[in-house]
Amino acid sequence: MGADPDGAPVGRRVVLGLFGLGAVGIVTGSKIQGGLSELLAPVQLRDPTGFTALVPLGNTWRYYSVTGSVTPRDATSYALTVSGLVDRPTTYRLADLEALPQTAFTDTFQCVTGWHVPDVPWTGVRLAGLLDAAAPTAEAVGVRFHSFDGTYSVNMTLDQARADDVIVALSMYGAPVTHDHGGPVRIYSGSMYGYKSTKWLSEIEVTPNNEPGYWEDRGYPLDGFIGE
Ligand SMILES: Nc1nc2c(c(=O)[nH]1)N[C@H]1C(S)=C(S)[C@@H](COP(=O)(O)O)O[C@H]1N2
Ligand SMILES: [Mo]
Numbered sequence: 001m002g003a004d005p006d007g008a009p010v011g012r013r014v015v016l017g018l019f020g021l022g023a024v025g026i027v028t029g030s031k032i033q034g035g036l037s038e039l040l041a042p043v044q045l046r047d048p049t050g051f052t053a054l055v056p057l058g059n060t061w062r063y064y065s066v067t068g069s070v071t072p073r074d075a076t077s078y079a080l081t082v083s084g085l086v087d088r089p090t091t092y093r094l095a096d097l098e099a100l101p102q103t104a105f106t107d108t109f110q111c112v113t114g115w116h117v118p119d120v121p122w123t124g125v126r127l128a129g130l131l132d133a134a135a136p137t138a139e140a141v142g143v144r145f146h147s148f149d150g151t152y153s154v155n156m157t158l159d160q161a162r163a164d165d166v167i168v169a170l171s172m173y174g175a176p177v178t179h180d181h182g183g184p185v186r187i188y189s190g191s192m193y194g195y196k197s198t199k200w201l202s203e204i205e206v207t208p209n210n211e212p213g214y215w216e217d218r219g220y221p222l223d224g225f226i227g228e
Pocket of ligand 1: 061062063064065066067110111112147149152180181182193194195196197198199200
């Protein structure tokens with residue numbers, strides 16, 4: 001099973017069916033309908049079928065991790081490397097990223113399984129700027145995002161990664177990105193489904209190809225544009 005070998009887009013129905021392939025940990029959002037929230041918020045639901053993603057809990061966050069718990073990193077322990085096919089590989093500490101020009105915008109966060117959260121304000125550093133600073137070589141075609149959870153990765157083409165609405169996000173709702181949302185630093189791509197927005201970002205690797213990542217290996221479309 002996997003993406004259509006001819007490269008045809010995989011429909012949402014197919015994507016939902018593929019959920020049986022991976023157990024996805026979900027901690028339900030804390031703002032779920034009134035009294036239910038106290039009951040549900042601390043519960044870690046295992047969701048091998050994706051069924052809970054379809055339960056109408058309202059427009060609330062699901063906190064995803066394909067690896068279960070992830071060891072937190074802070075300003076002292078965090079680093080982001082831009083590596084691979086670049087003339088100037090670079091490592092940024094959190095303070096380095098905070099010192100760069102910030103871009104802010106508000107957008108709907110949309111998971112491919114159907115849930116979404118409207119009006120989420122984000123702030124961060126345009127990925128295009130970090131890529132320009134690293135100077136991709138003539139052979140560069142793709143970008144691979146790696147997570148310090150040790151497992152998750154996802155790709156984009158170099159052109160997609162340079163879009164104005166792709167940021168290395170440092171803040172969400174006017175506060176530092178929380179650990180559960182993939183902080184201190186995650187990717188946010190406004191035009192793409194949530195799976196393109198790597199949490200706990202540790203490395204941006206410029207590559208000679210555009211190879212499938214964690215979810216693309218399990219059937220999600222290689223191009224993750226919302227609505228396609
Ligand atoms: N490292 C990592 N990043 C990830 C994921 C993950 O499991 N691990 N899940 C992806 C998916 S499918 C979605 S919808 C969003 C969810 O973001 P949230 O957990 O902040 O709601 O993160 C994306 N980035
Ligand atoms: Mo998702």
